[in-house]
Amino acid sequence: MRGTANVALSAIKVLLLAAFMLGINPLLRERVADIGVQPALLVFLAVWVLAGVALLALAFLAGPLARTCWSVLLFCAATMHLAHVGITGRPLGLLDFEQLLGLAGFAGNLAGFHAGPILSAMAWSLLGVVAINMPPFLLRDHPSHGWRKWTRYAPGVLQCVPVLAIATVVHARGGEGSNGMPGQYTAPAFAFVLGLEQAAAPPPEPRRAVTLAAEGLASPLRHIALVVDESVHGGFLDLNSDRGVDTGLRSASGTVSNFGIASSIANCSTTSNAGLRFGIGRDDYLRDLQRHPSIWQYARRAGYRTVYIDAQRHGGRLQNLMTPEEARDIDAFVQLDSATPVDQRDIQAGQRLREALSRTEPSFILVNKMGCHFPYEGKYPARQAPHSPTMARTYFGNEGDPDIALARIDGDRERMLNSYRNCLQWNTRQFFDQVLPSLPLDDVLIVYTADHGQNFHEPGEPHRQTHCTIGPADPDEGTVPLATITGHPGLAVQLAQAAKRNHGRASQFSLHPTLLWLMGFPRHQLTTDRGFEPDLLSPLDADGQRFLSTFFVRFGRAPVWNSIRPDASQASGSAMSASASVGTDAGTDAGTDAATR
Numbered sequence: 262m263r264g265t266a267n268v269a270l271s272a273i274k275v276l277l278l279a280a281f282m283l284g285i286n287p288l289l290r291e292r293v294a295d296i297g298v299q300p301a302l303l304v305f306l307a308v309w310v311l312a313g314v315a316l317l318a319l320a321f322l323a324g325p326l327a328r329t330c331w332s333v334l335l336f337c338a339a340t341m342h343l344a345h346v347g348i349t350g351r352p353l354g355l356l357d358f359e360q361l362l363g364l365a366g367f368a369g370n371l372a373g374f375h376a377g378p379i380l381s382a383m384a385w386s387l388l389g390v391v392a393i394n395m396p397p398f399l400l401r402d403h404p405s406h407g408w409r410k411w412t413r414y415a416p417g418v419l420q421c422v423p424v425l426a427i428a429t430v431v432h433a434r435g436g437e438g439s440n441g442m443p444g445q446y447t448a449p450a451f452a453f454v455l456g457l458e459q460a461a462a463p464p465p466e467p468r469r470a471v472t473l474a475a476e477g478l479a480s481p482l483r484h485i486a487l488v489v490d491e492s493v494h495g496g497f498l499d500l501n502s503d504r505g506v507d508t509g510l511r512s513a514s515g516t517v518s519n520f521g522i523a524s525s526i527a528n529c530s531t532t533s534n535a536g537l538r539f540g541i542g543r544d545d546y547l548r549d550l551q552r553h554p555s556i557w558q559y560a561r562r563a564g565y566r567t568v569y570i571d572a573q574r575h576g577g578r579l580q581n582l583m584t585p586e587e588a589r590d591i592d593a594f595v596q597l598d599s600a601t602p603v604d605q606r607d608i609q610a611g612q613r614l615r616e617a618l619s620r621t622e623p624s625f626i627l628v629n630k631m632g633c634h635f636p637y638e639g640k641y642p643a644r645q646a647p648h649s650p651t652m653a654r655t656y657f658g659n660e661g662d663p664d665i666a667l668a669r670i671d672g673d674r675e676r677m678l679n680s681y682r683n684c685l686q687w688n689t690r691q692f693f694d695q696v697l698p699s700l701p702l703d704d705v706l707i708v709y710t711a712d713h714g715q716n717f718h719e720p721g722e723p724h725r726q727t728h729c730t731i732g733p734a735d736p737d738e739g740t741v742p743l744a745t746i747t748g749h750p751g752l753a754v755q756l757a758q759a760a761k762r763n764h765g766r767a768s769q770f771s772l773h774p775t776l777l778w779l780m781g782f783p784r785h786q787l788t789t790d791r792g793f794e795p796d797l798l799s800p801l802d803a804d805g806q807r808f809l810s811t812f813f814v815r816f817g818r819a820p821v822w823n824s825i826r827p828d829a830s831q832a833s834g835s836a837m838s839a840s841a842s843v844g845t846d847a848g849t850d851a852g853t854d855a856a857t858r
């Protein structure tokens with residue numbers, strides 16, 4: 262009687278375990294079809310067999326301690342994985358995992374915004390915990406001596422085998438290859454790989470001091486401001502399109518030099534902004550990020566007071582890879598009150614910039630505008646909607662980017678575009694209306710650009726992220742505006758000529774040396790052999806309009822560069838074809854998916 266009950270319970274347990282495995286890996290069938298019949302499929306299936314055996318051993322043979330510990334670990338890993346699938350449509354990868362670790366502080370926001378997929382992921386994962394911990398347990402009494410006593414640890418230790426197998430694939434594939442692997446074991450594998458990498462990493466290079474010479478204020482400019490907008494696609498502005506939204510910059514036409522559509526440094530806020538502040542070059546950008554002096558250090562050396570206006574965060578929270586060490590070189594750190602509504606933040610940021618530009622003391626000012634990070638609704642007043650119909654106004658928080666890197670788009674494309682245009686118009690027009698009217702521009706220069714563009718995907722496209730795509734990215738993600746505003750007679754002429762020559766050819770990599778020159782550092786010292794990119798006055802080649810998508814590369818992988826010119830993206834460099842050619846073994850990376858679309 263007891264035997265029959267045990268068999269029935271065992272059958273239920275096995276069924277629940279199978280449901281758990283399949284439930285948390287909804288992309289498995291798609292992935293197997295993707296790989297097709299080839300040797301790589303054997304590696305893939307072997308990992309799955311290992312995972313199945315390990316899970317059965319844990320559920321039927323492990324002692325209470327191993328069961329409890331691994332239940333907790335597998336619950337967390339499976340939830341992370343499945344929630345990521347639910348939110349982004351992609352399995353959790355190494356870079357996603359690392360990004361999520363970095364976002365741990367925003368977990369509350371993430372959870373609130375994506376409650377549905379997260380709850381559903383927790384429910385499936387809980388099913389696994391129940392299955393593992395329900396009777397029967399086919400434990401045998403372990404002999405207390407000899408080698409056999411060690412067998413009691415086997416089921417627990419066995420869990421490390423699929424983890425190590427996935428970690429090996431991920432390491433061999435330069436951080437990729439985990440797509441479609443059993444999701445309950447991928448996060449521990451990522452943690453293992455990252456831990457190893459951390460342990461083996463050489464100590465970071467110390468940041469260098471400014472070595473360029475500057476004596477006193479050599480620049481004729483009293484104030485230099487770099488205004489970095491948020492998620493602004495350059496093609497949506499009146500600067501670059503007759504149908505573009507009214508930015509308020511056309512009325513300042515005599516002083517504006519428009520470089521047209523430019524390419525951003527990267528397709529994500531963090532990397533683009535950090536790249537701008539540390540003047541990274543194209544050749545060795547990861548080391549540049551570590552060792553270059555910050556723009557604040559250059560500005561101070563040139564005799565400027567440094568001002569940072571961050572319209573996005575509050576309470577001293579640092580963002581975009583800024584460390585307390587970097588912030589020590591900022592003389593005035595301005596953030597807005599946390600209660601400031603998101604549709605008022607750029608107005609207030611404009612007022613703060615105006616105040617800074619009105620001081621007699623020379624200053625370098627960096628502004629991170631509120632701009633138009635998804636969700637767009639709430640970032641302009643409901644009555645200020647020249648474009649309609651719009652998306653439903655469902656978000657009313659005061660966080661600029663509550664979903665941070667996981668920005669994705671859903672629903673009606675036309676409504677979304679209308680919401681985006683309304684947001685752009687409100688936040689650029691209002692900002693410049695605070696800054697520009699009757700401002701003497703003779704000794705003031707403002708550079709206007711954005712951290713990255715925005716991809717609105719044609720209907721039916723599978724990838725739904727608006728930016729921050731890892732792997733080859735759509736040109737729209739790196740398409741940004743670039744214009745300068747100054748009334749200084751000599752500089753205005755020089756910049757107008759440069760803008761004419763380089764219209765539609767510029768890249769944000771040219772901004773850093775241009776700013777240093779404007780600060781008064783001798784232009785002949787800002788040469789390529791000293792590690793500087795060509796500035797905006799140099800003859801630029803449109804082929805250089807490329808942005809980074811896979812930024813933090815490792816294990817010898819090449820970064821992914823993307824042209825912002827759709828016609829050039831087919832042949833946009835070796836990195837793209839390289840990532841496509843390695844996508845043939847056990848795991849397709851995001852790169853191959855995108856390269857083939």
Ligand SMILES: [Zn+2]
Pocket residue numbers: 491492529530531634712713
């Ligand atoms: Zn951004």
